[in-house]
Amino acid sequence: MPKSMLLEVITPSKLFYKGEVELVIVRTLTGDEGYMAGHTWAVKLLAAGELWFQEAGSKDFKIAALAGGFVDVKDNIVIFTDAAEWPEDIDLSRAQQEKEKAEDWLRHPSDDDSEIARAKIAIQKSMTRMHVKAGGHRRKR
Amino acid sequence: MAGSNMRDIKRRIRSVNSMEHITNAMKLVSAAKLRKAKNTFEKTREYFHYVTESIEEIFNNTSEVPTRYLQGNREIKTTCYIIITSSRGLCGGFNSNVIKEAAREIEKDWEKPVIVAIGGRGKEYFEKRGFEIFEEYMLPPESISFVETRDISKPIIELYDAGKIDEVVLIYTSFVSSMEQKVRSVTLLPFEIHRDPDFPMLEKQVDYEPSVEEVFNYLVPKYVEIMVYGAIVESATCEHAARRMAMENATDNAREVMSELTLFYNRTRQAAITNEISEIVGGAEALK
Numbered sequence: 001m002p003k004s005m006l007l008e009v010i011t012p013s014k015l016f017y018k019g020e021v022e023l024v025i026v027r028t029l030t031g032d033e034g035y036m037a038g039h040t041w042a043v044k045l046l047a048a049g050e051l052w053f054q055e056a057g058s059k060d061f062k063i064a065a066l067a068g069g070f071v072d073v074k075d076n077i078v079i080f081t082d083a084a085e086w087p088e089d090i091d092l093s094r095a096q097q098e099k100e101k102a103e104d105w106l107r108h109p110s111d112d113d114s115e116i117a118r119a120k121i122a123i124q125k126s127m128t129r130m131h132v133k134a135g136g137h138r139r140k141r
Numbered sequence: 142m143a144g145s146n147m148r149d150i151k152r153r154i155r156s157v158n159s160m161e162h163i164t165n166a167m168k169l170v171s172a173a174k175l176r177k178a179k180n181t182f183e184k185t186r187e188y189f190h191y192v193t194e195s196i197e198e199i200f201n202n203t204s205e206v207p208t209r210y211l212q213g214n215r216e217i218k219t220t221c222y223i224i225i226t227s228s229r230g231l232c233g234g235f236n237s238n239v240i241k242e243a244a245r246e247i248e249k250d251w252e253k254p255v256i257v258a259i260g261g262r263g264k265e266y267f268e269k270r271g272f273e274i275f276e277e278y279m280l281p282p283e284s285i286s287f288v289e290t291r292d293i294s295k296p297i298i299e300l301y302d303a304g305k306i307d308e309v310v311l312i313y314t315s316f317v318s319s320m321e322q323k324v325r326s327v328t329l330l331p332f333e334i335h336r337d338p339d340f341p342m343l344e345k346q347v348d349y350e351p352s353v354e355e356v357f358n359y360l361v362p363k364y365v366e367i368m369v370y371g372a373i374v375e376s377a378t379c380e381h382a383a384r385r386m387a388m389e390n391a392t393d394n395a396r397e398v399m400s401e402l403t404l405f406y407n408r409t410r411q412a413a414i415t416n417e418i419s420e421i422v423g424g425a426e427a428l429k
Contacts, residue, residue, distance in 0.1 A: 012287040043350075045356060
């Protein structure tokens with residue numbers, strides 16, 4: 001059995017998750033990365049994406065949607081994110097609506113670059129939500 | 142004569158009595174809201190330090206930190222004030238304390254300040270005095286979410302990046318206890334940090350991705366966002382605490398006035414009765 005480490009997921013308003021885990025997978029700005037105990041120390045920025053982690057002694061993965069942030073990998077892992085949601089808390093129809101709204105912005109292009117960037121982030125966030133609700137993008141086992 | 146006087150007193154007693162009912166009810170409502178707000182406040186407080194610690198850690202462990210957000214990178218000319226008040230009154234000196242402090246700070250500046258008002262009272266005050274309000278936010282603060290506060294802090298950071306403002310100061314009420322609240326002003330940007338030789342060096346090499354600058358440039362605005370969010374939550378807690386105190390004092394006061402009036406009413410009534418009796422006795426004496 002692999003060694004376990006402490007994972008803390010912190011949002012500005014609450015401690016979202018705290019527990020012993022064996023494997024953590026997050027989406028960094030450069031792509032998905034997994035960490036196990038004994039990983040090189042690192043601080044990485046996260047894109048809006050899924051969080052997968054395997055609790056100590058469990059075969060199954062737990063999934064949550066993250067809205068960007070950063071991960072601090074030391075002997076323990078701390079993820080600081082703007083917002084985090086479990087699949088059971090996600091409102092699918094709302095995510096769908098938000099995605100459509102954001103796509104609508106893109107269809108009426110404006111000169112404002114930041115607006116386009118914001119719409120893209122909004123789409124990514126709602127896509128993440130929908131994937132997480134559906135049991136994750138990658139459907140591991 | 143005595144009769145109409147007594148009616149007046151009775152009317153006053155009734156009006157004070159109904160006022161007491163209202164203030165008492167408001168006190169209970171505020172107490173309940175205070176409990177809820179305090180709960181959120183304590184939860185945010187617990188994880189508040191995390192981002193600041195990360196910033197310090199990076200700063201003390203790497204040499205190539207970008208100076209854009211650090212103190213001393215440019216001369217401070219225009220200051221942006223984020224002033225957090227409440228949108229409702231009846232909370233004692235809560236709003237006026239914040240406004241007084243803000244006005245004092247603004248007076249010290251030469252350049253015209255940029256004002257971001259959170260809560261209606263502060264906005265009204267500075268608008269009336271001819272200041273330009275750059276941004277305002279009016280919703281009740283107790284239900285605010287982090288994502289909403291980001292909409293407030295983002296334009297501020299953009300202004301700072303664009304060089305239109307050189308300093309960001311946050312003025313809010315900090316929570317000492319349910320009985321005591323203090324106005325604080327905190328400079329958010331430029332970030333005040335000094336190389337601390339005692340800071341524990343990390344024993345292992347840390348990878349920063351995409352790069353140290355980018356992580357650092359992400360963390361500092363995040364720090365601003367979190368501070369603004371924390372201050373709003375804290376200020377909401379203070380508002381309810383202040384209102385609860387104000388309403389408690391008002392209720393006590395109303396009760397005191399009422400007992401005085403009741404005593405006065407009874408005295409007047411007794412005097413009227415005595416007067417009547419002496420008239421009757423006097424009349425009976427005259428008939429003898």
